[in-house]
Amino acid sequence: MKMKKYKTISITLGIILLIFFLIILVYKAIQGSAPPVVPPLPQTDYATITDGEIRQDVVLCYQHGEEEKMLINLSYQNSENWLDIYPAQPFAAYDIQAGDFAVMNYQAEYSVGGEDGHHQYIKQLGDFHQIQAAEALSKRNLKITSDIWHTVRTADSYPVRIYQNRYADFIMIPDQKQYKLFLPASDKALNFDEYRQVTKELTIGGETKMLRMWVLCKAGVSDAEICSTLYQGTAEHPDFFFVGYDLPYPFSFTASGMEQESLYHMQKIVIPKEAPENKSCHFMAQELENPEVFTALPIEIQQELITTWNHKDDVLLFGGNYDDSAQLTFNDDNQLALVSENTEASGYVLIYLESGFFDNICSGIAE
Numbered sequence: 001m002k003m004k005k006y007k008t009i010s011i012t013l014g015i016i017l018l019i020f021f022l023i024i025l026v027y028k029a030i031q032g033s034a035p036p037v038v039p040p041l042p043q044t045d046y047a048t049i050t051d052g053e054i055r056q057d058v059v060l061c062y063q064h065g066e067e068e069k070m071l072i073n074l075s076y077q078n079s080e081n082w083l084d085i086y087p088a089q090p091f092a093a094y095d096i097q098a099g100d101f102a103v104m105n106y107q108a109e110y111s112v113g114g115e116d117g118h119h120q121y122i123k124q125l126g127d128f129h130q131i132q133a134a135e136a137l138s139k140r141n142l143k144i145t146s147d148i149w150h151t152v153r154t155a156d157s158y159p160v161r162i163y164q165n166r167y168a169d170f171i172m173i174p175d176q177k178q179y180k181l182f183l184p185a186s187d188k189a190l191n192f193d194e195y196r197q198v199t200k201e202l203t204i205g206g207e208t209k210m211l212r213m214w215v216l217c218k219a220g221v222s223d224a225e226i227c228s229t230l231y232q233g234t235a236e237h238p239d240f241f242f243v244g245y246d247l248p249y250p251f252s253f254t255a256s257g258m259e260q261e262s263l264y265h266m267q268k269i270v271i272p273k274e275a276p277e278n279k280s281c282h283f284m285a286q287e288l289e290n291p292e293v294f295t296a297l298p299i300e301i302q303q304e305l306i307t308t309w310n311h312k313d314d315v316l317l318f319g320g321n322y323d324d325s326a327q328l329t330f331n332d333d334n335q336l337a338l339v340s341e342n343t344e345a346s347g348y349v350l351i352y353l354e355s356g357f358f359d360n361i362c363s364g365i366a367e
Contacts, residue, residue, distance in 0.1 A: 047112060047113040047119075048111070048112050048113050049110070049111050050109070050110050050112070051108075051123065052107065052108030052109055052110050052120070052123070053107075054105065054107050054126075055076065055105070055107075055108050056103060056104070056105045057074070057076050057103070057104060057106075058073075058074045058075045058101060058102070058103055058131075058136045058139045058140060059071040059072065059073055059074065059102050059103075059104060060074055060100070060101050060136070061096045061097060061098050061099065061100045061101075061102075062098050062099075062173035062174055062175065062180075063175060063176050064160075065174070065176065065177070066176070068087060068088070068089060069087075069088035069096070069097075069098060070085045070086065070087060071085060071086045071087075071088050071091070071102075072084075072085045072160065072162075073086070073120070074139075074140045074141075074162070075139060075140055075141040077141075083162065086121070086122060090122075094129075096130065098176065099173070099175055099189055100130055101130065101132070101133055101135075101136035102128055102129060102130045102131060102136075103127075103128075103129060103131055103136075103139070104122075104125065104126070104127070105125075105126035105127045105128070106122045106124060106125045106126055107122075107124040107126075108121070108122070108123065109122070132187045133182050133186065133187050133189065134184070134187045137171070137182060137184045140164065151165065151327045151329050151339055152244075152249065152253055152255075152327065152328075152329050152330075153168060153245060153329055153330040154244050154245060154246070155213075155243045155244030155245065155246060156214070156246055156247075157195075157197070159172070159173070159179065159195055160174070165339060166337075167330070167331040167332070167337045167339065167366060168330075168331065168332060170182060170183050170184075170332075172195075174195075178191055178193060179194070179216050180192075181216055181241055190241065192216040192218060192240070193217065193218050194217050194219060195243075196214070196215055196216075196223075197214055197246065198213045198223045198226050198227060199212050200213075200227055202263065202360060204264065204356060209248070209263055211250070211263065211360060212246035213226070213227075213230065213242070213244075213246070214243040214244055214246060215240045215243055216240060217239060217240035217241075218240065221240050225239075226240055230242060230362060231334075231360065231361070231362055233333045233334050233362035233364035241332070242330075242332060242333070245330070247261055248260075248261040248262050248263050249263070250262065250263050250357070250361055251263070251264050251265070251328065251353060251357070252264070252265055253266070253327065253328075264353060264356070264357045265353075265354050266328070266351060266353050266354075267308075267313075267352040268326070268349065268350070269304060269308060269349070269350040269351075270324050270347060270348070270349050270350075271347050271348040271349075271350070272345070272346070272347040273300060273346060275346065276298070276319040276320065276346055276347055276348050277298055277319045278319055278320050279317050279318060279319035280319075280320075280338070280365045280366075280367070281316070281317045281318075281365065282314065282316055282336075282358075282363050282364075282365055283314065283315045283316075283317065284314055284358075285311060285313065285314060285315075285355060288305065288309070288315060289311070297317070298348065300348060301348060301350065304350060305350075309352065310352075312354075313352040313354055313355060314352075314353045314354075314357060314358060315350060315351070315352060316328070316336065316338075316349075316351035316353065317348065317349075317350055317351075318338045318348065318351075319347075319348045319349075321340060321342075321343045321344070322338065322346065322347055322348070323340060323345035323346075323347060325340050325341040325342050326340040326349050327339055327340075328351055333362075333364070335364040335366040336363075336366065337365070337366035
């Protein structure tokens with residue numbers, strides 16, 4: 001009887017042990033198939049601060065309304081979309097005012113990371129002295145960027161604007177309740193009372209759309225006079241200066257890989273060719289229907305028009321040092337111009353613009 005009892009206990013213990021080992025095996029299998037537990041990486045919003053080199057840069061003072069005076073660096077630019085600015089208060093001993101340029105020697109300090117990305121600061125100031133505008137503008141060293149935003153004539157309400165390319169080379173800053181415009185060839189700023197948005201209502205494809213232009217202007221000039229003068233693409237006007245178009249832009253273009261909203265559609269066709277004829281022409285659709293005009297064009301252009309033109313769009317034709325980088329823009333007189341990064345390449349560029357584009361925008365082509 002005792003033997004039977006011991007046998008029963010042994011069997012029971014064996015079953016318990018077997019179940020225990022099975023549980024362990026199942027747990028190990030589950031543990032092995034689960035993803036490993038990786039401790040999260042430490043996160044921080046702190047930027048890395050590093051000492052920089054001894055620099056000599058050109059700065060310009062500006063003041064927006066009653067806000068404090070600021071200095072904008074015109075010869076250092078780490079990013080295409082960023083210009084470094086500094087409070088002017090530490091420079092009070094130099095009596096620098098809005099519209100004054102200066103050269104400063106200093107040890108730079110750089111901040112990288114954090115919430116604000118890249119910034120440059122003045123760690124220790126050395127020599128600081130004011131200079132005239134023409135000298136200051138000749139010492140600029142801003143990046144000539146590939147960003148299309150720096151090529152097309154865009155503008156918004158921000159009162160500081162710096163352009164530096166062949167067809168738009170100017171600096172605009174606020175001076176409390178007025179605005180100053182600096183052009184490279186002059187020591188004197190042009191002074192304006194307003195930075196104004198001029199709006200014109202258009203009907204495009206049955207829809208009502210708004211053409212918005214930003215100008216520096218004197219207080220007495222009317223919106224109608226501004227629109228009329230821009231439409232004519234005339235020379236410098238004493239009462240206003242064309243800064244740029246607000247979005248939606250007059251024609252479509254691509255910036256940072258994305259197409260920007262526009263009033264009219266545009267198509268660009270590039271035809272590479274060695275030694276093309278130098279051309280910058282605007283043809284209305286009915287002009288190109290004239291056989292004498294059409295057959296006078298280079299044969300490559302005729303073939304492209306036969307293949308791709310819809311016989312409705314206006315056509316712009318450019319020939320010279322152009323390639324795929326060529327972009328359409330406006331000059332100071334609101335005339336159209338083509339700019340290209342690669343001056344070693346050559347060929348023709350055809351631009352198709354929807355009919356009606358030149359009803360409200362100057363049809364002139366900049367030289």
